[in-house]
Amino acid sequence: MDVRTSVIELCQKARRAARQLAVAETNTKNACLLRLAQELRQQQPRILEANAQDVEEAGKQGLTAALIDRLRLDEPRIEALARGVEVVATLPDPVGETIACWRRPNGLEIAQVRIPIGVVGIIYESRPGVTVDAGSLCLKSGNAVILKGGSEAWNTNRELARIFAVALEAHALPSDAVQLLPTTDREAVQALLQQAEYVDVIVPRGGESLIRAVTETSRIPVIQHYAGVCHTYVDEFANLRMAEEICFNAKVQRPGVCNAMETLLVHQQIAQAFLPPMIRRFEAARVEIRGCERTRAIVPHVRAATEEDWRTEYLDLILAVKVVSSLDEAIAFINTYGTGHSDAIVTDHYEHARRFQREVDSAAVYVNASTRFTDGYEFGFGAEVGISTNRLHARGPMGLRELTTYKYVISGNGQIRT
Amino acid sequence: MDVRTSVIELCQKARRAARQLAVAETNTKNACLLRLAQELRQQQPRILEANAQDVEEAGKQGLTAALIDRLRLDEPRIEALARGVEVVATLPDPVGETIACWRRPNGLEIAQVRIPIGVVGIIYESRPGVTVDAGSLCLKSGNAVILKGGSEAWNTNRELARIFAVALEAHALPSDAVQLLPTTDREAVQALLQQAEYVDVIVPRGGESLIRAVTETSRIPVIQHYAGVCHTYVDEFANLRMAEEICFNAKVQRPGVCNAMETLLVHQQIAQAFLPPMIRRFEAARVEIRGCERTRAIVPHVRAATEEDWRTEYLDLILAVKVVSSLDEAIAFINTYGTGHSDAIVTDHYEHARRFQREVDSAAVYVNASTRFTDGYEFGFGAEVGISTNRLHARGPMGLRELTTYKYVISGNGQIRT
Numbered sequence: 001m002d003v004r005t006s007v008i009e010l011c012q013k014a015r016r017a018a019r020q021l022a023v024a025e026t027n028t029k030n031a032c033l034l035r036l037a038q039e040l041r042q043q044q045p046r047i048l049e050a051n052a053q054d055v056e057e058a059g060k061q062g063l064t065a066a067l068i069d070r071l072r073l074d075e076p077r078i079e080a081l082a083r084g085v086e087v088v089a090t091l092p093d094p095v096g097e098t099i100a101c102w103r104r105p106n107g108l109e110i111a112q113v114r115i116p117i118g119v120v121g122i123i124y125e126s127r128p129g130v131t132v133d134a135g136s137l138c139l140k141s142g143n144a145v146i147l148k149g150g151s152e153a154w155n156t157n158r159e160l161a162r163i164f165a166v167a168l169e170a171h172a173l174p175s176d177a178v179q180l181l182p183t184t185d186r187e188a189v190q191a192l193l194q195q196a197e198y199v200d201v202i203v204p205r206g207g208e209s210l211i212r213a214v215t216e217t218s219r220i221p222v223i224q225h226y227a228g229v230c231h232t233y234v235d236e237f238a239n240l241r242m243a244e245e246i247c248f249n250a251k252v253q254r255p256g257v258c259n260a261m262e263t264l265l266v267h268q269q270i271a272q273a274f275l276p277p278m279i280r281r282f283e284a285a286r287v288e289i290r291g292c293e294r295t296r297a298i299v300p301h302v303r304a305a306t307e308e309d310w311r312t313e314y315l316d317l318i319l320a321v322k323v324v325s326s327l328d329e330a331i332a333f334i335n336t337y338g339t340g341h342s343d344a345i346v347t348d349h350y351e352h353a354r355r356f357q358r359e360v361d362s363a364a365v366y367v368n369a370s371t372r373f374t375d376g377y378e379f380g381f382g383a384e385v386g387i388s389t390n391r392l393h394a395r396g397p398m399g400l401r402e403l404t405t406y407k408y409v410i411s412g413n414g415q416i417r418t
Numbered sequence: 419m420d421v422r423t424s425v426i427e428l429c430q431k432a433r434r435a436a437r438q439l440a441v442a443e444t445n446t447k448n449a450c451l452l453r454l455a456q457e458l459r460q461q462q463p464r465i466l467e468a469n470a471q472d473v474e475e476a477g478k479q480g481l482t483a484a485l486i487d488r489l490r491l492d493e494p495r496i497e498a499l500a501r502g503v504e505v506v507a508t509l510p511d512p513v514g515e516t517i518a519c520w521r522r523p524n525g526l527e528i529a530q531v532r533i534p535i536g537v538v539g540i541i542y543e544s545r546p547g548v549t550v551d552a553g554s555l556c557l558k559s560g561n562a563v564i565l566k567g568g569s570e571a572w573n574t575n576r577e578l579a580r581i582f583a584v585a586l587e588a589h590a591l592p593s594d595a596v597q598l599l600p601t602t603d604r605e606a607v608q609a610l611l612q613q614a615e616y617v618d619v620i621v622p623r624g625g626e627s628l629i630r631a632v633t634e635t636s637r638i639p640v641i642q643h644y645a646g647v648c649h650t651y652v653d654e655f656a657n658l659r660m661a662e663e664i665c666f667n668a669k670v671q672r673p674g675v676c677n678a679m680e681t682l683l684v685h686q687q688i689a690q691a692f693l694p695p696m697i698r699r700f701e702a703a704r705v706e707i708r709g710c711e712r713t714r715a716i717v718p719h720v721r722a723a724t725e726e727d728w729r730t731e732y733l734d735l736i737l738a739v740k741v742v743s744s745l746d747e748a749i750a751f752i753n754t755y756g757t758g759h760s761d762a763i764v765t766d767h768y769e770h771a772r773r774f775q776r777e778v779d780s781a782a783v784y785v786n787a788s789t790r791f792t793d794g795y796e797f798g799f800g801a802e803v804g805i806s807t808n809r810l811h812a813r814g815p816m817g818l819r820e821l822t823t824y825k826y827v828i829s830g831n832g833q834i835r836t
Contacts, residue, residue: 104798110797392811410782410787410791411784413660414787417667417790
């Protein structure tokens, strides 16, 4: 059987499994998740053995230490994965939730009810943890999932998929609800991305090039998780001590993530007071500063920022700094150079706060808080599939609810249309 | 300037207009809509003149009478369009609605707030009414819109777009908020469908071939309005009088629309009692019946249904009829052959009603009512962009809310992440 045919069969199996999983009771899904956690712990030796093979192969192929570290599992990591699955079991089931319900003048009762999306395809790099996370989130939200991890994690992922099947079968759920693409060939992914009849959405998790490649090829809707070029704007009416803490946190606490600040905007009225101590503190934390001309007029030793800096997601200890003349300029700058991810204002001015929240067109708009809070856990969703930069369907942190759609359930007693 | 360049400029203008329109007050948008209605009435002679040119040209080109009828405007039709615009002005503004709001343990307040999608592209056939309807719905929901109507309606649409600009400018709203694609060339549409940077969603309104062509070319997410192969299942525990009224209504009241019934499923226990009078009534209304073998065993004179009949959206006075052995068979049949649009059960059995509503995977699932109610007006949305057959973002009737997305507005007092 050729790759394309086997991918189509796998997608058809996923569709059938999705129909069964969609009507599974919450108790059954939770019991399955708890069994999965138990199996992960009990079958740890087999998982570690498979993972050791992958790590050894990756070493031979000359992968970087960072990539090998992402690939490697050990006892504490498996324990963390098992606990994560147990947390998913405790979260409320979004399926069956009534979003709205109303009665029409003719007596029809219309309820908008949450249901699973159906079949979800997840394409990711060589992080075996994603296999467990994404698989358990899809299972909880009643979606069948097709997983395509990086080829370096092949043996580990196969072992994890086998454990999913054990847990599913133990609770009479369809074992095809969690499937791994049969090969990690490019051809298999290409075939998957054409199966719009059987797969409802594709979620690529990884770097921008992976996401772009998937988006360009896919015939299935894609939920993108693109870059975050996040801003903090320190207004002329900011509490400067608060501003310093927020900016420092947004840049330094974890610079490699999409909700970290990449550009600092400072109002001209407070730039002279704010920038020198702020930049000293950043530099003490090894943050490289790239400033506009007005920034360099105040702190002359910093490197000059170029147009490209305003568009760059550094994901590193680098920060672009710009002095602006007004709130309007700050908002226009963010709407021009930002990526619509997370942006913050620090201000004590009521109307400035209100205008910033209203006019900045980003998924998460903050007043007096760090952009680092854009995250499913911090938002209280309990888990996260990722942070969507799409405008449609799901925007910002995606939790279990964002893995659902809805249908209208209409109850009548003989109504006909006249 | 070539077509592609002029389309890109038009899309950029739409993006700028969208930012202004997104923060426009409801009162301003409503006043603009009322002015639009007034202008439609006052400028009726100019509209009719432009329309007469289009109709004359269409006649020369040999368009069918039905197509010319769709194209033609007259005094009552313009009055109906103006009244439709006034209704949109009275509908609640979805923009700014707080969908949910909660406080986190650290004191952060997170509000999920409805905002416009941004720039909407609408591609439709030669129905000038759509220009007014779609334009006013987008305006009300704060979206800039790019309209691409059929080439036969070019003069009429240009006149209508000019009137939109008058109304927008009269209320200091950006006149680029409602724009017509500069030509109706295929090249212009192709260029539009590539502008994912400036256009957020494409809504094709028209036949299946139009929708498929748009979907295959577009780099922008498309909200499809595909066919409805809708079923009514008459359960063994149905009130047969109610069933007859519902089935007759679902098929005959307006056969040419997507929520009309195309296939009737009847439980074997009541087929003998139900089918003969039902089919007599259908035949009296000139409905052609195509039945399965078991149907023909009861009503021998009807034509035999083929596999293709189960998949066909007739949009006509034709009905496929099948006898089934169980509720399970009915549900499985609908989930296999249906298009996930609107499906109904007629039953007095509590658990059968519950199972049908839960297990049929369609946008609208009815108990004891006609499928003909799947419609923005009948659902109480006050207006309708169409009926989405997508699973993501919007499913079923699309009203003003479905033309919005959301952002998270987060209010803090110095929170940083630790």
